[in-house]
Amino acid sequence: MIREMTKEDFAAFWPCFESVIKAQETYAFDPEMNFEAAYQLWCATPLKAFVFVEGGQVLGSYYIRANGMGPSNHICNCGYMVTEAAQGKGIARQLCEHSQQIAIELGFEAMQFNSVVSTNTVAVKLWQKLGYQIIGTIPRAYRHKQLGYVDSYIMHKQLQV
Template sequence: MLIREANTEDWPVIWPFFHKIVAAGETFTYPIDLGEEQGRDWWLLPAPNRTVVAVDDDAGTVLGTAKMNNNHMGNGSHIASASYMVDPAHSGQGVGRALCEYTVEWARAAGFRAMQFNAVVETNVHAVKLYRSIGFEVLGTLPEGFRHPSKGYVGLHIMHRAL
């Protein structure tokens, strides 16, 4: 698997699984009816932030994507954040782990002091387990901070890891 900088030519490949994940309404706080243009603008970040894709070494198939950015501006800009989407057709193959590890290394190399995830849906147990295995801790949970389409109101974790 290769992780490389994403570009606008990747968007038509990212959009179908991005749209499917967002429209499911189970893991992201994005509007479930998010349009393609706005989704592209929210996901493909300009420098100094970054968006990458994980691609299959053989065919160059996009397996997943991550965006990395400072979590806040000004005096809070020393804390990074990241978001991840793995094409469901390629889940369970280590793509999410590779992307997560990549973003941690990017943040460390870029001089960030820590990473924080602001809204990890507590029922997204695979993501929570992955993040914990890479050293993130749940700092707190916003009770009923997320309206899950089948589980009702569930918590949103704030997760943190020092770099």
């Protein structure tokens, strides 16, 4: 089930969030970010945040926000995280499909991912399967904890005209 995220949901999701940012493999978030800062970033600042719950457990989440302001506020941006135990079970796909529907309901015409780390091949392949195109490469944009400097992709999908 996917529903809007509460602060209690985020508390349950926090171990996943903290693990992802500390790994420094996919998100350009401060790896030392505390719970409150993370909650503000993921839940309070965006338009909405959602959670995937199954069997009473939070298995994944996403946020949605405008990618730009004013004349660029018709394009949205989302971020997704799935718990390690739930990876490979189609949850990221369900979250992305849900986010696209929410984006359309909110009046967005397109979705853009600003920095998909090139070595995150599972995510890149999934986004491509869901119709996102790589529209740009930012050389050496991400300092991967294990691999050093790697490229990041800008990915885009038109949702409605």
